[in-house]
Structures are given as C-alpha cells and as structure tokens.
Amino acid sequence: AIVEPATFASTSFDFIVAGGGTAGTAVAARLSEIGNWTVGLIEAGEYRPDDENILVPQGWNTAPTWGNPTYDWGFNTVPQPNLADRSINIVRGRVLGGSSALNLMGIFLAGATEYDQLEQLGNEGWNYNNTLKYFKKATNMSVAPEYLQIGEHATFNPQYHGNSGPIHASFSSWFSEAMPPLYNAMVNLGFTPVQDGGDGQDAGDVWSPPLSINQDTKTRSYSAIEYYGRNADRPNFHVLTGAQVTKIELSSTPDNNGNLRATGVTYVSGGQTYTASVSKDVVVSGGSIQSPHMLELSGIGNKTILESVGIESKIDLPAVGENYQDHLVNYEQFIVPHSIETWDVMFNPGVQNDTVWQEYLVNKTGPYTSSVNVISYQTASHVTQNDSLLLDWLAELDAQFNASNPSPGRRAMYNIERQRLLPSSQQASVEVYAAPFHAYANDFELNTSYIQISSVPSHPFSRGSIHVNSSDPLNYPRIDLNAWAFDIDRHMMTASAKYCRVIADTDPLKPIIQEYSFPGPNVTTDTEWEQFVAENVMTPFHPCCTNAMLPKDAGGVVDSHLTVYGTANVRVVDVSILPLQLGTHLMGTTYAIAEQAADIIKADYGAA
Numbered sequence: 044a045i046v047e048p049a050t051f052a053s054t055s056f057d058f059i060v061a062g063g064g065t066a067g068t069a070v071a072a073r074l075s076e077i078g079n080w081t082v083g084l085i086e087a088g089e090y091r092p093d094d095e096n097i098l099v100p101q102g103w104n105t106a107p108t109w110g111n112p113t114y115d116w117g118f119n120t121v122p123q124p125n126l127a128d129r130s131i132n133i134v135r136g137r138v139l140g141g142s143s144a145l146n147l148m149g150i151f152l153a154g155a156t157e158y159d160q161l162e163q164l165g166n167e168g169w170n171y172n173n174t175l176k177y178f179k180k181a182t183n184m185s186v187a188p189e190y191l192q193i194g195e196h197a198t199f200n201p202q203y204h205g206n207s208g209p210i211h212a213s214f215s216s217w218f219s220e221a222m223p224p225l226y227n228a229m230v231n232l233g234f235t236p237v238q239d240g241g242d243g244q245d246a247g248d249v250w251s252p253p254l255s256i257n258q259d260t261k262t263r264s265y266s267a268i269e270y271y272g273r274n275a276d277r278p279n280f281h282v283l284t285g286a287q288v289t290k291i292e293l294s295s296t297p298d299n300n301g302n303l304r305a306t307g308v309t310y311v312s313g314g315q316t317y318t319a320s321v322s323k324d325v326v327v328s329g330g331s332i333q334s335p336h337m338l339e340l341s342g343i344g345n346k347t348i349l350e351s352v353g354i355e356s357k358i359d360l361p362a363v364g365e366n367y368q369d370h371l372v373n374y375e376q377f378i379v380p381h382s383i384e385t386w387d388v389m390f391n392p393g394v395q396n397d398t399v400w401q402e403y404l405v406n407k408t409g410p411y412t413s414s415v416n417v418i419s420y421q422t423a424s425h426v427t428q429n430d431s432l433l434l435d436w437l438a439e440l441d442a443q444f445n446a447s448n449p450s451p452g453r454r455a456m457y458n459i460e461r462q463r464l465l466p467s468s469q470q471a472s473v474e475v476y477a478a479p480f481h482a483y484a485n486d487f488e489l490n491t492s493y494i495q496i497s498s499v500p501s502h503p504f505s506r507g508s509i510h511v512n513s514s515d516p517l518n519y520p521r522i523d524l525n526a527w528a529f530d531i532d533r534h535m536m537t538a539s540a541k542y543c544r545v546i547a548d549t550d551p552l553k554p555i556i557q558e559y560s561f562p563g564p565n566v567t568t569d570t571e572w573e574q575f576v577a578e579n580v581m582t583p584f585h586p587c588c589t590n591a592m593l594p595k596d597a598g599g600v601v602d603s604h605l606t607v608y609g610t611a612n613v614r615v616v617d618v619s620i621l622p623l624q625l626g627t628h629l630m631g632t633t634y635a636i637a638e639q640a641a642d643i644i645k646a647d648y649g650a651a
C-alpha cells in the first residue's frame with residue numbers, strides 16, 4: 044500500500060528500493076513475492092493510475108507530460124560545444140512508473156549479439172538467452188485485430204514475446220495512410236520486411252514494432268499500474284511517493300571483506316527529513332541520471348569530485364557517473380497532402396481534435412490509439428553507401444581513440460563497437476524510424492499533414508559524465524553528454540541525416556512528398572547537413588551506462604550481481620548498469636534487467 048513518510052520511516056525493511064521507475068517498481072514487486080520479506084519503494088513523484096495524460100497513447104502528442112513538472116524532472120545537459128552550444132533537454136519520468144509512464148511505448152530488444160557482448164565483457168549470466176527469458180517474463184503480448192495485420196504490419200512471432208507477464212504489449216490500432224508508402228520506399232532501398240523485428244537479428248529489417256499498450260483498453264501498460272497496482276494489497280509491499288532519497292546510510296567501519304554496509308536510506312518529504320532502516324539490501328533504481336547522483340551524495344564515487352563539493356568520500360569509486368552515453372536523433376520533417384490524415388489532427392484545436400478524441404472515447408480507434416509505426420536498423424555500409432569513406436573515418440577514429448590514452452577496459456568496449464562499422468559488418472549502426480506528424484513545433488502550420496523521418500546512430504563512441512554539482516541533494520547533477528567528442532559520431536549523424544532525404548526521394552514515398560519542410564531544399568551539401576544536425580539534433584531519451592556493470596579494474600561500478608564495488612549490500616537496478624549503449628530503445632531491456640536482478644537477489648538470499 045501507499046504509506047505516509049513517518050510510517051515508512053518506522054518500518055523495518057529487508058529491502059528498500061530507491062526510485063520507483065520502470066525498473067525500480069518492477070524489482071520491488073518481484074522481491075515482495077517473498078512473503079516474509081518487507082519491501083519498501085521510495086519514489087519522488089506520485090502514483091497517478093487514472094491519469095489520461097499517461098494512459099492515452101495519443102501518438103507523440105506528448106505535450107501534457109513532457110516538460111510538465113508534475114511528470115518530468117526536466118533535466119538539461121550543460122551547453123554542448125559541438126551541438127552549436129545548445130543545452131539538450133532530457134525528459135525523465137517523475138511519477139511512480141518513471142519513464143515508462145511517459146515514453147513512446149515501443150517495447151522490444153536489440154539484436155542478440157548485443158546482449159552476448161555484455162557477457163564477453165566479464166558479466167557472467169548477462170547474455171541474450173537470459174535477457175530474452177526475462178523480457179518474456181515481463182511481457183504479455185496480444186495479437187492485433189485482423190484488420191491491422193496488413194502484410195508485415197502488426198505481426199509477431201510468439202517465440203520472442205511473453206504471454207503472461209505483467210506488461211501488456213500489442214500494436215497501434217491506427218496507421219496513417221502516409222506510413223505504407225514510407226515503409227515500401229524503405230523496402231525498395233533494400234530493407235527486408237520482417238514478421239518480427241524483435242527476433243534477435245541485427246540489421247537490415249523494417250517492421251512495425253510492438254507497443255506497451257493494452258489491446259483491450261487501448262491504454263498504456265506501464266510499470267506502476269502493472270507491477271505495483273496489481274500487487275498493492277500485499278501486506279509486505281510499502282510504497283512511499285512524493286519523497287526524494289537524499290542519501291544511503293553506510294556503516295562507518297568495513298565488514299570482514301572490507302566492504303561498507305548500507306543500514307538505511309534518508310529521504311526528504313514535505314520539507315522534512317526521515318531515515319528508514321534496512322537489514323538486507325538497498326537497491327538504487329533512480330535511472331541513469333539520478334542513480335549515480337544518489338551514490339555520489341552517499342559518498343560513493345570519485346573522491347576528488349566529491350570532496351570538491353564538500354561531500355565526505357566513503358568509497359573511492361571513480362567510475363561512478365562516467366561512461367555516460369545517449370543516442371542523438373535527427374528529425375526531418377516533410378509535408379504530405381492534407382487529404383492524408385496524420386497525428387497532426389490532434390494538434391489542431393477545435394473540431395478536428397474533438398472528432399478524433401470522441402473517436403477514441405467512444406470506439407477506442409483513431410490516432411489517439413497510436414504510437415511509433417515504423418522502425419528499422421541498417422549497417423553503416425548501407426547508410427553511407429561509400430565504403431572507402433567509411434574506412435577513412437575508421438582510420439581517423441583509431442587515431443583519435445589511441446591518442447585519448449584509453450584504459451584496457453575502455454579498449455575492450457571500443458573493439459566491440461568498432462567492428463560494427465566495418466564495411467563487411469552485418470550489425471546495425473543506424474536506426475531509422477518514422478511517424479506521421481510534424482517534428483518541429485515552431486514550423487508546424489495548422490491544417491497541414493506532415494511526416495517525420497528520424498535517424499539515430501545507434502552506437503556512439505563519445506563518452507560523457509554525470510556528477511554531483513553541489514552537496515545540496517535537491518540540486519540537479521551536472522550532465523555533460525560530451526557529444527561528438529569523437530568525429531565519427533558527427534560523421535555517422537550527418538550520413539544518416541542525408542539518408543533520410545534519400546528515403547523521401549524514393550518511390551512510392553516520393554510522389555506524396557509535397558515539400559521538404561525542415562530542413563528545406565536549400566540544405567544539400569555536406570557542410571550544410573553538418574550545420575543542420577549540429578543545430579537540431581535532440582536525444583530520444585536513452586541515457587545509460589553511468590554505473591557500468593564491468594569488472595572493477597575495467598571501469599565497473601557494479602559486479603554481475605549488480606552490487607556496487609566496496610559495498611556489501613548496495614545494488615543498482617536500472618539501465619545505468621549497461622556498459623555499452625544498445626542499438627535499440629531501452630524499455631524492453633530495462634524490464635528484463637529488473638526481472639533478472641530480482642532473481643539474482645532472491646538466489647543470493649536463498650529464496651529462489
């Protein structure tokens with residue numbers, strides 16, 4: 044049940060999970076399956092199970108939640124010199140359920156090799172077979188109505204999806220007529236339409252992805268309602284909302300193994316500070332921005348950085364908050380004939396929006412049931428169409444990388460990422476996805492239909508950092524993406540941006556493109572494209588890797604049981620534990636991590 048802050052503080056917990064997001068709510072719910080374990084979950088935001096702004100898929104008409112402090116932390120990076128000095132906005136869920144409450148709902152895994160590479164980096168048990176097993180445990184995939192299953196649209200192979208997990212998955216119940224021409228243009232460019240893009244294959248396919256949507260209600264299925272809501276009556280599962288964790292309390296002396304023990308968690312609620320005690324583990328699940336921040340506020344991190352802001356260092360672990368990676372996405376916007384209905388109707392106030400909203404309320408059909416429609420992955424060689432240029436870029440990359448004096452751990456990750464770029468590689472280096480609506484609010488005109496084609500270089504080489512900015516725990520950390528520190532990331536972005544224009548110029552899409560809206564037709568040369576991407580790329584909100592799971596001497600923060608080095612019982616469970624960015628959207632993997640973590644913890648305490 045949801046409890047008051049003082050009641051929570053007076054409870055003796057076996058486990059406290061700090062951060063009730065996508066992973067945190069899931070792992071807490073699984074731990075509470077053990078009836079004699081008392082489990083506490085602390086979330087800064089509120090529980091909003093009936094909130095339409097969260098529940099209604101509504102394309103990407105995400106304005107009600109994004110940028111709204113009721114739902115979104117609203118982080119920004121420090122100005123990025125290579126991105127025209129812009130601060131890049133980072134949307135992050137601040138409600139029970141975290142980012143799963145306001146994301147775009149695509150739910151799938153990356154190619155199988157990406158998960159096997161986690162194991163190759165020294166993380167026993169973290170491979171594709173287990174990730175697929177736990178993804179299936181988390182999900183419950185249902186068949187789309189037959190009228191939606193046109194060709195490979197809205198089809199799947201049950202082998203790769205769960206059928207009884209808590210998170211419902213299915214498909215958009217509405218496709219814009221603008222999407223099939225786009226899909227078929229990509230097929231004409233050499234993409235293979237596949238029954239199920241989540242089949243573990245890597246590059247070369249195009250498909251309509253599953254969404255975390257409940258096909259019966261046409262509403263969002265997400266961590267809070269499925270993992271907490273359904274289990275709210277468990278007497279041993281205590282949830283505190285509206286409370287921000289400010290510190291993990293650590294023993295002052297090490298145990299026999301030289302590790303410090305977490306004894307409790309301090310949090311602030313309603314301006315008051317409380318501490319709750321824990322006998323087994325503290326599980327940190329604040330997401331990739333705030334999990335390293337919580338560790339640093341507790342004295343776990345780079346001693347020099349902590350002391351520079353007046354935080355007492357307890358465990359000198361310089362890898363905390365390093366290795367920060369995120370995708371960058373380039374959006375291109377095109378005008379199509381207004382006779383084609385697109386999500387833009389939802390942005391037209393008055394009759395058009397009222398009509399489609401009524402359609403949703405009464406029939407549960409139309410654009411309000413919809414989210415991302417077309418996703419595809421391609422090799423670097425396909426997107427650049429120029430292998431000798433690719434080899435030049437690789438030579439430049441090697442020189443820059445070697446000059447950066449990399450550690451052996453960093454080099455091991457580099458070698459994995461580098462081989463994806465080779466002309467002979469069959470692995471994905473670029474994602475292209477598309478949606479039927481405008482991409483740039485400033486350029487949007489009423490009563491106009493748009494499509495956007497977006498590209499994402501899937502494995503950035505640059506590494507940023509997220510560190511504590513002050514000893515005040517309520518201050519936001521300093522977030523530096525360090526975008527395009529390696530030129531290859533700029534090259535790949537520019538090449539993939541140019542490739543989106545190639546798609547727009549290919550039949551059968553070409554005849555319905557009425558205008559290159561943004562960028563306009565004046566952007567054609569490499570220099571113009573470089574300037575366009577520097578001035579316009581954003582992130583699709585996939586921050587990761589800031590508490591990497593790796594051997595300690597390879598730059599790890601947690602071991603393969605997700606225990607923070609130097610502690611006996613502090614674990615991290617969220618996407619910050621990935622060492623390498625994945626070529627996918629991260630929600631499916633996040634649920635798999637939470638499910639796998641719960642089984643690891645249960646086994647470690649003999650409760651499996």
Ligand SMILES: Cc1cc2nc3c(=O)[nH]c(=O)nc-3n(C[C@H](O)[C@H](O)[C@H](O)COP(=O)(O)OP(=O)(O)OC[C@H]3O[C@@H](n4cnc5c(N)ncnc54)[C@H](O)[C@@H]3O)c2cc1C
Pocket residue numbers: 061062063064065066067085086087088134135136137138139140141142143145146147148149150151286287288289328329330331333334337583584585586616617618619627628629630631633
């Ligand atoms: C706008 C958006 C769109 C996206 N679209 C997709 C998509 O379509 N498909 C996909 O696969 N992925 C998508 N993603 C990515 C995916 O949602 C995230 O990678 C994933 O949900 C991250 O889960 P997490 O558990 O690591 O963090 P989160 O879900 O962000 O959870 C962290 C939680 O911790 C809480 N918290 C943090 N600090 C504290 C503290 N000190 N005290 C108490 N609570 C705290 C936060 O409020 C939050 O609830 C999107 C993300 C965003 C933001």
